[in-house]
Amino acid sequence: MKRLSDKRKNWLDLKCDQDQRRSEQLARQQRHPKNSKNSLRNTTVIVSIPAKLVAELETHRLKLLDVVHQMSRALQNPRTRVKLDFSKVERMFPGGTLMLLALVQLHVELYPGRIKASCPPGSLPAQLLRHFGFGEALGIPLQGNSPRHPDVINWEYLTDEWADGAKVSALLGKYRELINAELPDDLYAVLTEGITNVRHWAYPTNCDVPHSMRRWWMFSRYVEPPKGGLGNLFIAIYDIGVGIPETLSAKLKLTEKVVEVVEKVTGSHHLDKTLLAQAVDHKRSSTGQTNRGKGLPEMKEFIQNTEGGRLYIVSGHAQYSCVPAENYSGAQKCHIAFPGTLILWSLPLKEKDEHHE
Amino acid sequence: MNNFVISVANSFSPSPAGRHKGDGPFPGEVFRDSLLIPALRSNESVTVDFDGTEACGSSFLDEAFGGLIRQGGFTEQALRKILHFRASRKSYEAKVWKYIHEAGLAS
Numbered sequence: 001m002k003r004l005s006d007k008r009k010n011w012l013d014l015k016c017d018q019d020q021r022r023s024e025q026l027a028r029q030q031r032h033p034k035n036s037k038n039s040l041r042n043t044t045v046i047v048s049i050p051a052k053l054v055a056e057l058e059t060h061r062l063k064l065l066d067v068v069h070q071m072s073r074a075l076q077n078p079r080t081r082v083k084l085d086f087s088k089v090e091r092m093f094p095g096g097t098l099m100l101l102a103l104v105q106l107h108v109e110l111y112p113g114r115i116k117a118s119c120p121p122g123s124l125p126a127q128l129l130r131h132f133g134f135g136e137a138l139g140i141p142l143q144g145n146s147p148r149h150p151d152v153i154n155w156e157y158l159t160d161e162w163a164d165g166a167k168v169s170a171l172l173g174k175y176r177e178l179i180n181a182e183l184p185d186d187l188y189a190v191l192t193e194g195i196t197n198v199r200h201w202a203y204p205t206n207c208d209v210p211h212s213m214r215r216w217w218m219f220s221r222y223v224e225p226p227k228g229g230l231g232n233l234f235i236a237i238y239d240i241g242v243g244i245p246e247t248l249s250a251k252l253k254l255t256e257k258v259v260e261v262v263e264k265v266t267g268s269h270h271l272d273k274t275l276l277a278q279a280v281d282h283k284r285s286s287t288g289q290t291n292r293g294k295g296l297p298e299m300k301e302f303i304q305n306t307e308g309g310r311l312y313i314v315s316g317h318a319q320y321s322c323v324p325a326e327n328y329s330g331a332q333k334c335h336i337a338f339p340g341t342l343i344l345w346s347l348p349l350k351e352k353d354e355h356h357e
Numbered sequence: 358m359n360n361f362v363i364s365v366a367n368s369f370s371p372s373p374a375g376r377h378k379g380d381g382p383f384p385g386e387v388f389r390d391s392l393l394i395p396a397l398r399s400n401e402s403v404t405v406d407f408d409g410t411e412a413c414g415s416s417f418l419d420e421a422f423g424g425l426i427r428q429g430g431f432t433e434q435a436l437r438k439i440l441h442f443r444a445s446r447k448s449y450e451a452k453v454w455k456y457i458h459e460a461g462l463a464s
Contacts, residue, residue, distance in 0.1 A: 163381035165374030169411050185446065188411035192374035196416045199380050294415040 045074040048085045049125075053096030055236075055342055056312040056319070058334060064096055065336055068103045075111045082107075084117040084138070086125035094155075094219040094236040095312070095344040101134060102217045102238050103339065108137050109213055121145065127152040150224065154178075158218040163196040168218075175222060181230055181349035184309075190302045191218070193295035194237040194343055202241025202341065209240055233347045240340040244279055244296075245272040245316035269317035270333060276318040277331035299343065300329065308348035315341040361400040362443075363392055366409030376416040385420030393421060394429050397439060407444035418449075419456045426460035433461040 004012075047070045054060035067084075074080045084104065108115050117138035119126035122145060129140050131147035132155075147153055156171050168191050172183060195216045203214040217238045225231040249260065256271060263271055282297035296313070303311040304324050311322040317337055322329040365373065369392060375384035396403045407413070425431045425440075436457060442450045 163375035163384070165370065165372035165381065165383060165411065168374070169372035172411075186412045188372070189414040192411075193414040193416060196375045196380055196414065199375065294419065298415050 042079050042081055043077075044081045044083050045070070046083045046085050047071050047074070048087075049089050049100070051088050051090040053089065053092045053100055055093070055095035055099045055314060056321075056344055058319070060096065061099075061314070061334075061338070062336055064100055065338075067100065068339070071104070071107055071115070075107060075114060081114045081116070084115065086117060086119040086123070086129075089123075089125045092124065092128060094221050094234045095238075095314075095342055097128070098217055098219040098236045098238045099340075099342055101129075101132065102240060104138075105134070106209075106213050106240055109210060119145075124149060124151060128155065131155060132157045154222045154224070156218075156220045159215055160195070161199075161215045163192060163199045165192050168192055168195070171218075171220060175220070175233065179222060179231060179349065180352060182352045183233070183349065184302070184306050184347060186298075186302050186305075187235075187347070190295075190299045190345075191235065191237070193298055197295045198237070198239045198241065198341075201244075201247040202239040204242060204247075207242055213240065215239070230349050230351065233349055234345070235347070236342060236344045238340060238342045243316040243338070243341055244313070245275040245318060248275045248279060269337075272315075272317040273331045273333045276313065276315060276320050280313065280320050280322075280331075299345075303345065306347055307350070310344075310346040312344040313341070314338045314344075358401045360402040360404055360441075361396050362404045362406055363396055364406045364409070365413075366407075368392060371409055372411045373413055373417050376420040380416075385417040385422075386424065388417070389421045389424050389429065393425065397425070397429075397431070397436075400439075402439050402441065404441040404443055407442065407446065407449055412446060413449075415452075415456075418453055419460075422453045423456035423460035426457060426464055433457050 047067055049067060050060070050063040052060050053064065055064065071082050071084070074082050104115065115138065117125075117129060117134075117140055119129065119140060126135075126140050126145040127147045127149055129135050129138060130142060130145050131152050134140070135142065135145065156174065158167050158171060160167060165188070168188060172188055172191075176183060195218070198216040202216075203209055207214075218236065220233065220235040223232045223234070260271055263269055279293065280296045280300050282293060299311060299313075300322050303309040303322050308325055310325075311320075313320040314334070315338060317334050318331050319334055319338075320329075320331045363369075365371075365388070369388050370383035373383040373385070373388060375381040377384055377386050393403070393405070425436060426433065442453065444450060
């Protein structure tokens with residue numbers, strides 16, 4: 001007969017103890033099912049935030065959407081609280097971070113007091129959550145987490161219901177003072193077009209989003225250059241509205257209406273890709289009026305004129321990418337519906353032209 | 358000929374944005390109705406000075422200037438005689454006249 005090792009014996013003893021405790025617990029529940037402590041106790045569901053918060057790559061975006069779904073499902077039970085675990089987060093990019101925090105804010109609004117976050121003390125996620133003003137609501141203490149890391153303080157955060165140009169101007173002004181590089185000239189124009197579009201289209205009167213959350217969120221992040229190089233500015237605008245394809249669906253041609261009905265049955269969603277591409281290429285607008293629908297084409301033109309720039313627009317079941325340096329612009333279908341609309345710019349900066357100063 | 362100058366930055370906002378009154382504090386519709394149309398109706402020549410403003414988006418420009426045709430009752434021909442621009446961004450004037458022209462075609 002084979003002799004048990006001490007390690008194996010200890011494991012077996014532990015297992016027996018666990019099984020016995022479980023049996024006793026079940027027996028208690030069967031004796032007193034209505035008064036079982038478990039049925040009255042709040043439960044906490046821990047939702048783990050993925051290592052990389054990226055929204056413009058579908059594989060990473062799906063992980064973020066899964067976090068949101070887990071949170072939503074757990075909160076359906078009134079006795080459940082949610083703890084968002086940021087301990088595995090390694091990289092936070094503007095698009096993914098913005099999308100996640102805006103949706104968390106929506107859930108905090110809908111389920112007050114039932115969502116908390118846990119972060120390793122002093123970690124980048126903890127500092128960022130405090131920096132963006134989410135610390136109090138999510139239970140991240142200020143002590144030890146005050147924003148100080150360059151990767152944190154170079155992030156800026158804005159949110160509003162209105163298309164207030166002064167806020168955008170103030171944000172760009174900070175970067176103009178901070179960095180010795182030139183911001184693209186039309187950057188203010190495309191950002192204000194983005195927030196104006198949210199104001200006009202994202203939240204129709206009958207949409208389900210609470211009035212206090214019918215807003216836009218904006219993150220920006222300046223990445224300092226390695227020695228000798230120029231930095232990069234990343235800016236993201238997000239809304240949790242109905243999405244661009246949905247706003248265009250009011251003006252579908254007859255053939256497109258047929259396609260829409262068929263796609264609702266088959267779940268194929270190719271129409272979203274077509275609608276988004278046409279909106280960006282200015283082949284159609286929500287109103288059908290020729291003087292409208294210029295905002296998205298303006299954004300595409302801007303990125304085509306910004307050397308090394310990239311533009312990503314994610315909405316509905318579609319993503320539009322414009323990367324002029326790779327001679328690529330076009331829409332792809334997304335398998336999972338994206339809540340709202342995310343627009344993300346990546347802008348390599350260039351040296352200030354001293355002659356114009 | 359009297360020339361009336363409207364400095365967008367000083368008389369309106371250095372950071373105008375949006376199209377309609379409800380969009381935000383300084384949208385194109387408000388600029389057009391409160392400053393631009395009264396000036397065009399009272400003066401032989403009006404110069405809109407964009408220096409000191411951020412680069413305005415298409416919603417603001419189209420509503421402010423294209424709206425002169427759609428809502429203000431002006432014609433492109435009339436505006437060409439009385440409306441002028443001053444801007445360090447050379448693309449501004451071309452953009453605005455494009456919006457005015459398109460509004461004229463659509464009306």
